[in-house]
Every structure is written in structure tokens, then in C-alpha cells.
Amino acid sequence: MLTVTTLNVNGIRSAVNKGLEAWVERTAPDLLCVQELKAQAGDMDGRFTTLGGLRGYFHFAVKKGYAGVGIYSRHEPSDVVVGIGVPEFDDEGRYIELRFDTPARRCSVVSVYFPSGSSGAERQQAKFRFLDQIAPHLARLAGAREGLVCGDVNIAHTEKDLKNWRGNLKNSGFLPEERAWMTRLLAGGTWVDVYRRLHPDTEGESYTWWSNRGQAWAKNVGWRIDYQLATPALAAAARRATIDKAQRLSDHAPLTIEYAASL
Template structure:
């Protein structure tokens, strides 16, 4: 009988690029039960079998309408009761940002928040996303659903979550309004930042700029998260960020739970 669950979250910065750098070979060594990926930068006709059913994991995908942009995926070893693609029937569904797989009362969600760093217009889009995402997740909680939300949130929550916090106080990703939203979101929906629960004092990043020698000098940001409801988070027992090989400008987050989460939340 299965007594544990492993969930991996990874922004791939292009699924074809990550594959060429060995992501799926590495994934085959991990024994994951769920894998949430972001930034596919691919459409359905670009998806090879290796991308869709790697190592007995069945994938479900939300592609952006714009080619070579955004897109998310969610792989699971078990067959979901239901898969929901998209959440707002509008602007952000067109950008391919949300996949939810349901197993009994459990929802595992792969999500890719917009980045606001490229232009003021994109920062405004990011705020619009935040405005619609919180009530959507709150509605799931009101239905009694237990959640694991995995994704690139594009927000560093606290000073410990980025190397140069003083120099980024006015930059997208560390703006006071964004950080306040993340605090409000976690409080309103009752979510735990599972990595930070297990590693309260660790300076560990998940994304590094391609500029300069950011990765070599570990000048990074922790903007990729696994957020879980209390009934799930209390079973988290081990976590790591995999940095030995570089599949992307992000690093995968690995989280182990001391329970079969599907059985734990069975109706």
C-alpha cells in the first residue's frame, strides 16, 4: 500500500528546450506522483509522446493561443476523476495558465502567474490576474476541496526569498502590493508555503536571470512555490530544489509528503 506522495514543480522555459537538456531523463529517476510544469512554449502539434506520457505519467495541458508563449501542464500517475483546463474564460485562459486535476476532494493545480517585468502593461495584466485568481481559489475552498497549488508565481514573498531584496523593492516580482497580495491570498484561502514551512531559514532560490553571472553567483529569486491547504501541508516531510543540472532558468522543486494524498482526501 502506497504511503507517500512526491510532487515536482518546474518552470521549463520551453518544453522542447528542457527535454533537449535532459529534463525527462532526469524525471524518470524521480518516482514522482505528480509533476506540474509551466512555460511549455509549445502547441499541441509540437508535443512528442515523450512530452505527453513520460515514464507512465499522463499529461494534461493548457496551451496558449499565441505560439511559443506560456502554457502549463500537469502529469499524474493516477487517473484523475476530472481535469479542468483554464479558470477565467477570458484573458488568462487565452494565455494558457491553468490546469487542475481532481481526485476525490483533492485538487492539484499547475499555474503560471503573469510576469510584469517586461512592460507596465504586463504589470497591469498581472494585477488583473491576481484579482480573478484569489476568488477562484477561494470558491474551490468553499466547496471543501483540499489543494496543492504548484507554479511559477512570479512573486518573491519575503526578503529571504531573493538575494538582492534592497535593490528590488520597486521592481515587479517584489513590489509591496504583490507581496501583500500573496500574504492575503495565503491567509484568505488557508494555504501554507510548504517549502518555507520545512525550511524556514534557508536561502534557496528557484530562478536566476540569464544576465551576467547570476546563476554562477547564486543571485536568484524564489518565485516557484508549492502551496497547500493545512490538511495536506501537515504531511510534508522533505523538500529540495534540484540544481545539479540546468534544464531551464528555473530549478525544479521536489516535495515529499508522508501520506498518499489521494487516499487521504478520498470522498
Template sequence: MFRVVSLNLNGVRSAATKGWLDWAAGAEIDCMGVQEVRAGAEDVAGRFDAIGELKGHFHHAQKKGYAGVGLYTRHEPSKVVHGFDGGEFDDEGRYVEMRFDTPARKLSIISAYFPSGSSGEERQAAKYRFLDLLRPHLQKLIRAKREFILMGDINIAHREIDLKNWKGNQKNSGFLPEERAWLSGVIGAGRGELGLIDVHRTLRPDDGGEAYTWWSNRGNAYANNVGWRLDYQIATPALAATARTVSVYKTQRFSDHAPLVIDYELSL
């Protein structure tokens, strides 16, 4: 099996103090995407740039202590792509892609950190700009016949089953109709839709509260499982068809997010 993990760290240094490195070293991971690294290259070098046999590749934000994404792998990529838009969101460190290309196959694994709009209208507008730029980028990958897994914290709960208090969040960022419609257009298979696969939901379509990956630090949200499913692995159909098991790891807490773990029958 080829194990792929996605986790928003909420700060690589913070997660490390909570046992994340030890867990990752022993979890038989082939590839791990991390988001919200919140550290620069100088902070990562020699401390977090490798976990056991996993070598890390990062896209850091220009702003100190902000955003940032990474990919750890035990397989050497043929190429690493840092960023996708050449501007605003590359500056924020929101996309890194590893390519494992052979004459017979073009394969990518992507770690992405979608903006949150919860802090106000300005960031919600930035979130919409990000979505508007990412969709044609994904279309370009599809047209190039590139198989890929896009994983990360996408900051959108797609359906009512994907968050506890859906009725009270219909006007809140993360569950707005426009955001959900964007995601439907990415993972839908109708005319004009991209036809990608929400791997978790395909394997476990009725997985309610067990699918949550984020809980607010306010109140007793985690204890009461008042959560949201914000972390995804979205794949091209052929890759998604190789997925066999999915779980959300909750035995230890490294962050306000939990690791999303999916095993694929995949070889590089």
C-alpha cells in the same frame, strides 16, 4: 511518499535537450506541474505527452510558442479542468487542475503560471488582473471544502529572504509591495486571509539562498547564486501538514528555473 515537483521549463523542447525527460523519468515523481511549456498540442503529442509512467495533461496558450502549463501524473484523475477565468488568462494557458475525487475526499493538484510584469506597465497590469481573478477562484475551492496543492511559477518573491538583492528590487516586478501583500493574503491566517500554507517555508523557514528557484541569464547570476524564490507549492492546511521533505534540485540545469521537489505522506 507522494512526490510532487514543480518546474518552469522555459520551453518544453529546450528543457528536453538539456536532459529534463531522462531526469523526470528516474526521479520517482508521482505528480509534476510544468509551466511555460511554449508549445501547442500538435508539438506535444507523441513527444512530451508522457514521461515513462507519467501521463501529461496540458492547457496550451492560443498564441503560438507562448506560456502554457501541464501536469504529469502516474495516477488517473477523475477530472481535468483547463483554465479558471473563462477569458484573458485561459487564452494564455495559465491554469490546469487535476481532480482526484472520491466519496470521502475532494482533492485537486493545480499547475499555474502567473504572469510576469517585468516587460512593462501593460504586463504588470495584466499580472494584477490575474491576481484579482485567482483569489476568488481559490476562495471558491476552499468554500467547496476541496483540498488542493497549487504549484507553479508565481513570479513573486514573498519576503526579503526570498531573493538575493531585495534592497535593489523593491520597485521591480516580482517584489512590489502590492504583489507581496497579495501573497500574504493568500498564505496568511488572519481575518480576511485565505489561510493556505507556503509548504517550503513551513518546512524550512530560514532556508535562504538554498531556496532560490530562478536565476537571471544575465551576468553570472547562477554561478554567484543571485537568485529569486519564484516557484511555490501552496496547499490547504491538511495537505500541507503531510509534507515531509523539500529540496530544490540543482545537480542539472534544465531551464533558468530549478525543480522544486516536495514529498508528502499522501495516498490517492
């Protein structure tokens, strides 16, 4: 089995202080895709470059304490790709891809952090620009190799994916344009929402993010905005998905999926 976890850590230092390394040692994923590192290369050296026996590969934002993504891997990749070739978003540290290529197979694992538009109209427009750029990038990726894209997409796709959907119809993360973008991405058959393949009807137990405001966590007023998207053959190999809420490592919960596959 290949075990893959994705988690927005909301600061790698904070998550480790809350027990992330012990969690990784206990659960032993083969790949841990992380988002929102909020750290630079100098902050990682000697402290966070490995985690629970996994080696980390990272894409840092230019701005200190902002965004950043990484993949901790038990397996050595054949290549590492940083960024999507768009300076506006590459400067924000939003995409890293590990390639595991052999003569018989080409496979990529991606950690990606989509922008949030919740802070205002300017960032929402940036989010729309990112969606316009990442869609063809993912189409090219799926056309060339097997792929698994893990990350915080900052979009709840359907009414089942958040608690108060009626009250969020005009809010970033549940806007009609964002949901339509996700529908188009999944409709072509090149990318599969793996959690929904395994659990097509779940609602409250599917949430992966809760606001720190009010009592969202206690009342389970959450959103499902963290995904594992796979090309069809890999998606078909998915056997089990879990969202671990036993230990709060971040304002997000780890989404782990087991695949009857190998790298």
C-alpha cells in the same frame, strides 16, 4: 509518500533536450507540474504527451510559443479543469487542475503560471488583474476541496526570497502590492506555503530562478518564485522539500516536496 515536483521548463522541447525525461525517470515523482510549455497540442503529440512514464494533461496558449501549463501524473484523475473562466488569461494557457475524487475525499492538484510584469507597465497591469481574479478562485477551491497549487507565481514574498531585495523594491516580482497579495493569500489559513513551513529561515538555498544575464547562476543571485501551496491538512503532511540544482534543466530549478499522503 506522494512526491510532487513543480518546474517552469522555459520550453518543454528545450527542457527535454537538456535531460528532463531522464531526470523524471531517475527521481520518479507521482506528479510533475510544469509551466511555460511554449508549445501547442500538435507539438506535444507523440513526443511530449508522456514523460518518464507519467501521462500529461495540458492547457495551451492561443499564441504560439507562449506560456502554457501541464501536469504529468502517475495517477488517472477523475476530472480535468482547464482555465479559471477568464478569457484574457485562459487564452494565455495559465491554469490546469486535476481532480482526484472518491466518495470519501475530494482533492485537486493545480499547475499555474502567473504573468510576469517585468516587460513593462502594460503587462504589470495584466499581472494585477490576474491576481484579482485568481485570489477568489483559489478561495473557492480551498473552500470546496483539499488542494495543492504548484507553479511559477512570479512573486518573491519576503526579503529572504531573493538575493538583492533592496535593489528590487521597485521591480516586478517584489513590488509591495504583489508581496501584500501573497501575504493576504497565506494569512487566511486556507493556503500554506509548504516550502516555508518546512524551511522557515533558509535564504540562498531556497532560490528557484536565476536570470540568464550576467553570472546570476554562478553567483547564486536568485529568486524564490516557484511554490507549492497546500490546504492545511495536506501541508501538515509535508515531510521533505528539495530544490535540485545538480542539473540545469531550465532557468528554474525543480522544487520537489514529499507528502505523507495519497491521492
